[in-house]
Amino acid sequence: NAGVTQTPKFRILKIGQSMTLQCAQDMNHNYMYWYRQDPGMGLKLIYYSVGAGITDKGEVPNGYNVSRSTTEDFPLRLELAAPSQTSVYFCASTKTGTSNTEAFFGQGTRLTVV
Amino acid sequence: GQNIDQPTEMTATEGAIVQINCTYQTSGFNGLFWYQQHAGEAPTFLSYNVLDGLEEKGRFSSFLSRSKGYSYLLLKELQMKDSASYLCAVRDLSGSARQLTFGSGTQLTVLP
Numbered sequence: 001n002a003g004v005t006q007t008p009k010f011r012i013l014k015i016g017q018s019m020t021l022q023c024a025q026d027m028n029h030n031y032m033y034w035y036r037q038d039p040g041m042g043l044k045l046i047y048y049s050v051g052a053g054i055t056d057k058g059e060v061p062n063g064y065n066v067s068r069s070t071t072e073d074f075p076l077r078l079e080l081a082a083p084s085q086t087s088v089y090f091c092a093s094t095k096t097g098t099s100n101t102e103a104f105f106g107q108g109t110r111l112t113v114v
Numbered sequence: 115g116q117n118i119d120q121p122t123e124m125t126a127t128e129g130a131i132v133q134i135n136c137t138y139q140t141s142g143f144n145g146l147f148w149y150q151q152h153a154g155e156a157p158t159f160l161s162y163n164v165l166d167g168l169e170e171k172g173r174f175s176s177f178l179s180r181s182k183g184y185s186y187l188l189l190k191e192l193q194m195k196d197s198a199s200y201l202c203a204v205r206d207l208s209g210s211a212r213q214l215t216f217g218s219g220t221q222l223t224v225l226p
Contacts, residue, residue, distance in 0.1 A: 033214070042118075042201055042216040043157070058213065090156060094214075102147065103214060105156035 002026050006091050006106035013081040013113045021076040021109050023091030031094040032074040033058075033103070034066065036087040043090060049074055081113045118217035120202050125223045126192055134187045134200050134220045142208030148176050148187045149201040151219065157201055161187065189222075197224045 007022045025032065030051050035043035045058030049068040063085060065077040074093075078085060088110050092103040117139040126132040138146070145164040149157035163169055163178035163185060175188040189196055199219040206213055 035216075040122075040218070040221075042218040045213060045215070048213065059215075102159040102162065103157075105158070107156050 004091055004093055004104050004106040006089075006109050008109060009107065010110045011112070013078075013111065015081060015083065015113060017081050018077070018079045019081070019111075021078070021089055021091075021111075023074045023076065023106060024072050025074075025091075025093040025104070026072065027093065027095070027104065028071065029093035029095050029104075030071070031096065031101075032068065033092045033094075034064070034074070034076045035090045035092065036060065036085075037090060037108075038087050046076065046089075078111075083113050085111065086113045087111060118202055118204055118215060120200075120217045120220045122218070123221045123223070125225060127225050128192055128194060130192050131188065131190050132192060132222065134189070134202075134222065136185045136187070136202030136217060138183050138185070138202070138204045138217075140183075140204050140206045140208070140215075142206045143180060143183075143204065144207045145205040146176075146178055146185050147203040147205070147214070148174075148185075149203060149216075151199045151201060153198070160200075192224050194224050194226065197222060 004025045033048045034046040037043050044060045047066040049055045055066050088108050091106040094101045094103050120136045148160040151157040161176035168177045173190045178185045199221050201219045202217040
């Protein structure tokens with residue numbers, strides 16, 4: 001199994017541009033998450049989804065949008081990119097939301113907004 | 115909401131033992147995880163605790179006290195490859211979903 005796959009690995013955007021960060025998992029996991037990690041910091045939850053067709057805001061959702069049309073895919077959309085969105089973005093998935101299910105992470109997308 | 119605290123940095127010597135502490139405040143505690151993250155890489159799962167006590171897994175052990183809102187990760191026989199950031203994460207059942215909230219991580223440097 002490939003696990004959680006994120007694309008692209010690196011991207012440079014100009015202020016005001018938009019882009020979609022792709023995330024796909026092949027483990028039939030119901031829960032998927034998007035986090036951002038600023039240098040020297042922990043992960044902050046942007047959006048999450050508990051299943052296809054269901055999404056909800058996390059701790060830092062402003063400036064982002066998500067969709068979950070299938071169980072496998074959970075793209076993150078940035079509209080009108082801002083320098084404050086320069087960060088490393090991680091997608092993760094868990095089988096369920098119960099306590100003992102570990103999260104599997106993608107390899108991250110390093111985004112720079114200039 | 116949740117509040118998770120862990121030291122920012124720690125340094126230890128190869129072959130030694132190091133303990134990384136994590137304290138948390140949460141209204142709907144439902145498990146605590148430790149993840150390891152090497153520079154430039156994704157976090158990888160190390161351990162999970164939901165009941166009080168010690169969970170041992172090879173060189174790594176994790177302890178939980180729910181009444182104190184406290185956990186630690188114990189690393190024995192340190193190796194150079196253990197140099198990494200160690201993230202404490204708490205699952206919280208309050209709110210509309212079982213969110214996993216991460217601390218800021220403890221950067222461990224293992225010296226020869």
